[in-house]
Each structure stands twice: as structure tokens, then as C-alpha cells.
């Protein structure tokens with residue numbers, strides 16, 4: 001490691017690179033080894049970090065060890081440890097050795113495949129790997145490049161939603177004229193992710209034209225075709241134009257599943273774009289026992305899922321597949337002179353991924369997903385998913401067998417939703433009781449769970465799926481839940 | 493490294509992680525050491541990679557060495573080597589030892605700071621580091637958190653544009669009603685990046701209301717206040733509503749600079765949002781000698797620049813600063829129940845970055861930029877930038893001194909734009925001549941440049957700024973340009 005000044009002007013010297021990168025690997029090795037020693041969620045107050053750091057960057061560079069020491073002292077203690085095996089909050093965000101290796105290769109090569117010519121094999125690997133994923137998830141051939149469709153890797157589901165909404169919108173506006181934007185209507189359930197409503201607002205759908213359709217326990221919180229049909233009919237009758245229906249396989253709050261085939265038929269009937277958001281549960285679809293949940297996908301226009309959630313692919317990575325890439329690219333393409341490709345005029349058609357997404361520049365995400373799939377194999381990934389599902393099943397069985405608890409919605413994947421019942425003969429406020437229970441669980445630092453509210457029920461969510469979670473962690477969590485339930489029941 | 497099946501079900505075992513990550517570091521060390529041995533741009537035909545890879549992922553996992561060997565054999569030869577020191581195309585996309593270290597930490601910790609409570613120090617570090625950058629770049633206090641504004645790290649400039657356009661749009665529509673979306677008009681120059689027009693289309697601005705205002709050599713291709721004022725007046729006269737003006741400091745084609753103060757005055761006068769896009773040249777603004785180019789920034793509503801371009805921060809990282817965070821968050825916020833924070837009801841106000849961007853989930857980008865700033869220091873970064881600017885100056889001097897060449901637009905930063913003149917007394921088609929020259933340069937594999945067209949002139953762009961570029965590479969490029977010019981002049 002040379003002098004700080006020389007390091008700045010020659011910042012990719014190969015041996016400095018190797019030495020400092022090894023120091024970071026060593027740091028992370030220790031972090032993973034000790035991760036269970038941290039409270040899953042930190043106990044910290046807003047603004048603390050600012051008091052520890054200066055207001056301006058240093059004038060002179062500093063050695064990597066000093067920086068790593070500051071990460072250890074100042075940053076790590078205030079993080080929520082998403083990779084802690086006792087993390088059961090939100091949905092998992094999996095890191096893995098292979099995801100990390102793939103990200104290192106992507107970051108190290110640092111190529112920018114915004115169009116084929118800007119880094120040919122990076123674009124081509126993306127095409128290969130999204131086809132691999134489509135086959136694994138069990139999508140119909142029409143979502144594959146070989147079937148006339150195709151896929152792309154975005155950073156988030158919201159980006160996939162914004163891009164497909166834009167494509168759907170511009171298809172309609174190109175025949176009705178731009179004024180018709182005021183008449184476009186989009187549909188989703190009250191269980192669908194807030195990202196959908198946000199995406200719809202971003203692309204200019206009038207806020208009054210977002211239909212959030214109620215679901216109920218009767219359909220296990222899945223969106224029924226009838227309820228969509230009724231809403232659409234009413235809108236058509238008032239001169240509005242149904243544009244886009246978002247179905248979710250594995251909702252965020254409860255893990256509910258919308259019936260894709262039924263909704264697909266309604267979408268077809270009224271000329272709407274059907275998107276299937278399988279952000280979390282898409283990973284489970286690689287197992288045959290879950291394939292029914294995506295039955296009817298041939299009626300969808302687009303499907304997305306996030307390998308960064310439960311597929312070991314570190315932040316961030318979202319697969320989006322579409323049946324008609326032409327609709328996407330005609331809404332999102334741009335061909336300025338500085339990107340024209342001297343020497344390839346009139347050459348064979350290639351995929352230019354800049355026209356499949358929001359931004360121009362983009363990282364080489366395909367490398368990451370490819371390394372994950374190669375390193376673990378389809379069989380390894382199925383085993384990984386099933387292990388979490390089995391742990392969640394066990395947890396659900398424990399709850400079922402304990403009359404103090406109620407499982408609120410039957411588990412579908414690895415998310416268990418439950419609540420504590422009042423003491424025998426007690427008249428506790430159920431919400432207050434369960435809030436207290438959740439706070440006690442999280443304050444222990446030994447597990448981190450989050451909640452949801454459905455039909456006025458305050459529900460605790462136990463989302464199994466962190467990469468390091470083993471059966472013993474789920475057992476510990478169950479012990480913890482019981483202990484804290486006892487405490488909560490004991491205090492008036 | 494255990495069995496493949498065990499690796500998949502326990503994918504973050506600390507010692508496997510360390511061993512395999514070291515193998516990737518070794519791989520990248522060799523890549524950087526040998527990088528000059530690759531042609532900068534590969535000689536490959538579309539579809540080649542697909543013939544080399546199977547149609548489905550392997551059923552069983554494979555060892556990391558086998559995967560790395562495939563990267564070496566199949567992927568690397570078909571990449572465009574953006575980190576090759578002879579890469580002078582587009583704009584640079586800097587990798588660095590510190591950027592890589594920061595990305596490793598971010599990817600390894602893999603926390604998701606979508607809101608403060610989801611990883612407190614990750615959010616707080618972002619606040620610190622965007623303030624650091626704002627000070628370095630010389631932005632007025634009102635863009636800092638301490639001054640009532642604030643910043644966020646996005647993945648791309650286009651995302652920054654989409655978010656600020658949405659904020660500007662919704663501010664206006666909240667008083668005029670959503671129907672007014674049809675009357676909103678946005679303005680930029682014919683030199684501004686295509687990302688701006690794309691962003692405007694995404695947020696639903698009618699395509700007919702995108703004003704692309706011509707520039708000319710008289711203003712060195714900067715957008716003049718008069719031309720904007722005239723366009724705005726005409727629009728106002730026809731009942732339209734001026735919404736947003738995008739100024740660029742360092743345009744993509746030519747490195748031109750729009751006069752921020754003059755444009756700011758027009759924007760103020762007509763109530764438009766002024767955004768300053770300094771994607772590339774923002775990095776140079778850390779040097780006092782370039783600060784004039786951002787004079788008038790106090791009149792802007794938002795400013796963005798990409799540290800992943802010329803600031804050693806590996807893909808991807810875009811700083812966006814706004815004067816009124818409330819406008820951003822009221823357009824982009826969402827507060828579903830599953831994100832409510834039990835135990836923090838009524839707590840102190842914190843920044844929830846999900847409401848400053850498109851997606852919900854987001855990587856811990858602050859770590860990367862923070863490590864870069866710590867490792868190299870402000871002084872190191874200035875030295876880094878000045879070194880490239882000096883190399884570009886030298887190249888420009890060589891061109892100036894050689895009567896075969898013409899420098900088309902005076903260099904401002906590290907981008908030199910030039911073209912070959914016809915032979916003495918010749919009547920060559922200038923475009924054909926320079927296309928031939930560019931093709932010959934790039935076909936050599938010894939450098940990669942791209943082009944631009946302005947006032948019907950086909951211009952070659954030499955963008956100095958790759959992290960490994962030293963004076964000798966720029967000298968070699970000059971030799972190459974001269975040799976190829978001779979060849980091109982010699983062939984009829």
C-alpha cells in the first residue's frame with residue numbers, strides 16, 4: 001500500500017487492490033462469524049452517527065485499516081443485521097458467498113452493458129440467465145427470448161412496475177391520444193405492495209384512478225376475479241379505460257396469492273395488461289410443489305421476482321420478464337448520436353438493455369445471478385428454499401398446538417402470521433397485547449419480527465428465510481415468543 | 493469448501509465465504525494486472541455466448557474455480573474493458589480499490605436502509621456523506637441537511653430526473669388538478685442527455701410538450717437564457733404551464749456548460765423547477781478552478797452528479813441534492829402498515845429514504861462513497877481529477893499544433909472533441925473520413941473512442957478519465973490517432 005497521494009492518482013494498482021480487498025474479506029469473515037453476538041436490531045437514537053463523524057471529508061487519504069476500524073466501531077453497532085439468522089422481519093434479503101462473489105466480479109470488471117456493443121458478453125449473459133430463471137420458475141415459453149419474449153435484470157420491483165406501466169400506458173395512448181391518460185385506470189388488491197400505487201402515481205395515472213380492491217378472509221386475502229370484474233365494469237360504464245392489473249403471488253403482509261388464471265381472464269376480456277408480482281414467493285416457485293400458484297401465467301403480460309430477497313443474490317436484483325419486448329422498448333428507447341455504433345450500422349439485431357429500463361447506465365447484474373445458479377445449482381436452490389419452508393411449517397405447528405396463539409392466515413410459503421389470544425377469561429385489547437408482545441420480542445435483541453394489520457387484527461409476522469437461519473434459530477425464536485407471551489399475559 | 497449441497501443450504505458459512513472471496517480477489521488482481529493485453533473493445537459477433545452455455549442451469553452446484561475459469565474463457569474475452577487505461581469512449585466509469593472495498597462492505601453487510609429504523613447508521617451515513625459531497629462540490633448550504641435541504645444516493649441520473657420531475661409535477665398538479673398534466677411543459681437543450689426526455693416521458697409529460705431547445709457554436713453549445721425565455725413565453729401565451737428546466741454542466745456529446753445563473757433567473761421568473769445535471773463534470777467541481785461552472789446553483793431546486801463516472805465509486809452511485817425534501821417525499825412517500833414501526837410511534841423525525849426514490853428496497857451505497865472519500869481524501873481526489881484534465885490538455889495541444897486536425901469545441905474538463913481535416917487540397921467527405929478514422933482507431937484494439945455529431949459535423953470524442961489511465965496511454969493514443977490519420981489520408 002503506497003502513499004495516500006499515490007493511491008489516489010493510481011487507484012487501481014493491482015497489488016494494492018488485492019491487499020486491501022483481502023483486508024475487507026477478513027473483516028467480513030469475522031462479521032459473519034460473530035453476527036449472532038449483535039442484537040438483531042440496534043438500540044440507537046436518531047442523529048448519533050453525526051456526532052461521531054466530522055462535517056467534511058478528510059483532506060488526506062487514510063489507510064484501509066483505520067477505515068475498517070471505524071466501520072467496526074461506529075457503523076456496525078447501529079445497523080440492523082439483516083443477515084443475522086434471527087432476523088425474521090419484513091422479507092429476507094439474502095446475502096451468500098456466491099452472491100457476493102458474483103457482485104465482486106461485477107463490481108471489479110465494472111463494465112456497463114447499457115447496449116450490446118458497450119459490453120457484448122455482459123448483455124448476452126443477462127439474456128441467458130433470465131431464460132434460465134424463467135425455466136426454473138416455470139414460466140411459459142413466451143416469456144423466454146427463444147419464445148419471442150425476454151427478460152431483464154432491474155434493481156427493484158418498483159422499477160419493473162414503472163417500466164411495464166409505461167409500456168402499457170403508451171400502447172393505449174398511441175391509439176387514444178395523450179389526453180386519454182386522464183381516463184386510464186389501474187387495479188390491484190388492498191394486499192398488493194405499496195410500490196404498485198407509487199409506480200402508478202409516478203407514471204402519471206390520476207390518483208383518483210387507482211383502484212385498490214378489498215380482499216377478505218373468504219378468499220384467503222387473494223383478489224377475486226369477480227371483484228375486479230365489477231370494478232372494471234363500473235369504470236368502463238363511466239367512460240374510463242382499464243389499463244393494468246397487478247396480481248401478487250405472495251403478498252407482503254400475509255403471503256397471500258392472487259389467482260393468476262382467473263385474473264388473467266378478466267384482464268384479457270378487458271384488454272388490460274396483467275403483471276404478476278412475485279417479488280418474494282417467486283423464489284419458491286422453483287419447487288414443483290408450489291408451481292400451482294403461478295398457474296395461468298400464460299395469460300400475463302409480465303412477471304417479476306426479486307432474487308435479492310430469498311434467492312441468495314445480495315442487493316439488488318429483480319428479474320422482469322415480458323411477453324412483448326417491443327412494447328417495452330418502444331416506450332423506453334432513445335437513440336442519441338453519442339450512442340450510435342460506428343462500424344455496426346445495419347448489423348444483426350441485438351438486445352440493448354438501456355431500452356428495457358429507466359436509466360441509461362446499469363451494472364452487470366447477470367454475473368451475480370449466474371454465479372449463484374452455477375455455484376448452488378437448481379437442486380441446491382430447491383433444497384435451500386424447502387429448508388426454510390420446513391422451518392416455517394414447524395413454527396406454525398407449534399403455534400397451532402398452543403392454545404394461547406392463533407395462526408391468522410394459513411401459511412403458504414415461509415411466512416407465518418400469528419397473534420396472541422387474551423388470557424383465559426380476559427378481555428385484553430388484542431392490539432395492545434400483541435404490540436406489547438412484538439415490542440418485547442424485538443427489545444430482547446434475540447429476534448426481530450414485524451407486524452401487519454388485517455381486518456383490524458394486529459398480526460405478528462415471522463418471515464423465515466435469512467441465509468444463515470437454521471432450525472435452532474427458529475426453535476429459539478419459539479422459546480422467545482412463549483417467554484414473552486407469558487410475561488405479557490402476566491402483566492396487567 | 494464443503495459439498496455443493498451443504499454450501500447451498502448454508503450459504504454464508506464464514507470460512508467458505510472467506511476462501512471463495514479470496515479466490516475472486518486473486519482473479520481480479522490478475523485481471524487488472526493483465527488488462528492492457530485485451531483489445532479495449534472485443535471483436536465478437538452477436539449470439540456467440542449462447543452457443544457456449546447450456547439452456548438450463550446445472551442441477552448440482554459447481555466449485556468456484558470452475559466458475560471463474562468459465563468467466564476467464566467465455567465472458568472476459570467478449571467484454572468491453574471499461575477499466576482498460578486505453579478506454580476513452582463515452583464517459584469513464586471508474587472502478588477503484590476503495591470503491592470496490594466500499595461495495596464489498598455494502599454487499600457483505602447487505603442491510604437495506606429503506607427507512608431509518610430498517611438500519612439506522614446506514615441511513616445516517618448517507619446523510620453525512622451527501623453533505624460531505626455537497627460541500628466538496630461547492631453547493632450552497634441550502635442543499636445540505638443542515639441548511640434545510642438534503643441529499644440521497646440513487647443508482648442513476650435518470651432516477652434523479654424521474655423523482656424530481658414527479659415532485660415538481662405533483663406540486664403543480666396539487667393546485668391545478670390532475671387534468672393540468674396535459675398542459676405541463678419541460679425544457680432542456682439539444683445537448684442535454686436523452687435520459688431527460690426519457691424521464692419526462694415516463695412521468696407522463698405529453699411528448700408534444702418536451703421542448704428541446706437548439707444551441708449553437710456562438711454559446712459554445714450552452715443553452716442561452718434568451719432561447720429558454722422565448723420558448724417559455726410562447727408556451728405561456730398558448731395556455732401551457734412551464735414546469736421544469738434541465739440545465740447541464742458538462743454535456744455528454746461535447747462537455748458544454750449551460751449558464752446556471754442565467755437559467756436560474758428564467759426558471760424563477762416563471763416558477764419552473766430548475767435541475768442541474770452534472771453527471772460527469774460534477775466530479776471536476778471539487779477543484780476551485782472549475783467552481784465558476786456551477787455559479788448560480790442557489791437558484792436551482794435540485795442538482796445531481798454520478799460518482800460512478802469520474803469519482804472512483806464503481807457502478808452505481810448518483811448523488812441527488814434537493815432544496816425542499818418535503819416536495820420529494822410528498823410525491824414519493826408511502827406508509828403501508830407493514831412498514832410502521834412498533835415502539836417508535838411519535839419518535840423524533842428521521843429520514844426515510846424510501847420516500848426519496850422510486851423503489852422501496854435500496855442498497856447501502858453510502859458505505860461506498862464514504863470509503864472512497866476517506867481512503868483518498870479531498871486532496872487526493874482533486875489530484876486525481878487534475879491529472880486527467882492535464883492529460884486531456886496535452887492531447888488538445890497536440891491536436892492544435894497539428895494542422896491535419898481541428899479541435900471542434902474548446903475543452904472544458906477532460907473531454908477533447910476533434911476531427912481530421914481533408915488532405916491538403918482534397919475534397920473528401922468529412923464525415924466519411926472521420927468515420928473511417930474512428931473505425932481504424934477502434935479496430936486496432938489499442939484504444940476505444942466514440943463520436944458525436946454537432947452542426948452536421950462528425951466529431952471524435954476522446955474522454956480521458958479511466959482510473960488506470962496514465963500519460964503514456966494518452967501519448968500512445970496520440971501516436972495511434974496520427975498513424976491512423978496517415979493511413980486514412982493515404983487511401984482514396
Ligand SMILES: Cc1ncc(COP(=O)(O)O)c(C=O)c1O
Pocket residue numbers: 091155156157158159193195248250251252277278279280306318851852853854
Ligand atoms: C410483493 C412485493 N412486491 C414488491 C416489493 C417491493 O420491492 P422493491 O423494493 O424491489 O421495489 C416487495 C418488498 O418487500 C414485495 O414483498
Ligand SMILES: Cc1ncc(COP(=O)(O)O)c(C=O)c1O
Pocket residue numbers: 359360361362583647648649650651685687740742743744769770771772798810
Ligand atoms: C450529462 C449526463 N447526464 C445523464 C447521463 C445518464 O446517466 P444515467 O445513466 O446515470 O441515467 C449521462 C451519462 O453519460 C450524462 O453524461
